Amino acid sequence: xxxxxxxxxEIGERLAGLPGWSLDAGRLTRSYRLAxxxxxxxxxxxxxxxxxxxxxxxxxxxxxxxxxxAVHTHSAGGAVTxxxxxxxxxxxxxxxxxxxx
Numbered sequence: 001x002x003x004x005x006x007x008x009x010e011i012g013e014r015l016a017g018l019p020g021w022s023l024d025a026g027r028l029t030r031s032y033r034l035a036x037x038x039x040x041x042x043x044x045x046x047x048x049x050x051x052x053x054x055x056x057x058x059x060x061x062x063x064x065x066x067x068x069x070a071v072h073t074h075s076a077g078g079a080v081t082x083x084x085x086x087x088x089x090x091x092x093x094x095x096x097x098x099x100x101x
Contacts (some may be wrong), residue, residue, distance in 0.1 A: 002080030008049040014085045021088050024070070027059075028084050030091070031068040032100035043067050050090045056083045067100065 006014065011028075015021055021030045028029045030093035034040040044062050047069070068092060073081040095101075 002054055003073055003076050003081040005073075005076050005081055006085075011080050016046055018085070018088050018092060021092075023080070026078060026080070027070040027072045028080055028085055028088050029068070029070045030064055030088065032095055032098075033099050034065050034067065034098060037064050039098055039100075040065050040067050043095065043100055046094050046098065050094065051087065054083070054090070056087050058087060 011023055015023065015028075018028075018030075020032075021028055023029075032040075032043065034043060040062055042058060044067055047058075047060060047067070051060075056071075056073070058069040061068040069088075071080075071084045071087055072078050073083050
């Protein structure tokens with residue numbers, strides 16, 4: 001089933017409920033800082049599991065003690081959709097369990 005792009009106003013409304021997330025170059029983005037490389041790696045694995053469950057994947061970057069995500073929907077022409085917002089919400093829900101901020 002095709003997904004519809006969100007309007008700029010809809011994106012702004014969704015971002016209001018996603019602290020730390022922003023729109024950058026047409027993608028929803030967020031970076032997290034963690035206590036250690038091991039904690040960051042564990043969070044990446046957890047995010048990858050959520051992405052598989054949703055069948056929706058972000059660009060996921062692991063740094064020494066950071067995790068960064070950038071997501072948009074390829075099947076919607078690279079636009080931001082509700083699928084991206086749902087992934088962002090799921091990541092926000094799991095981040096505190098990894099000590100991410």
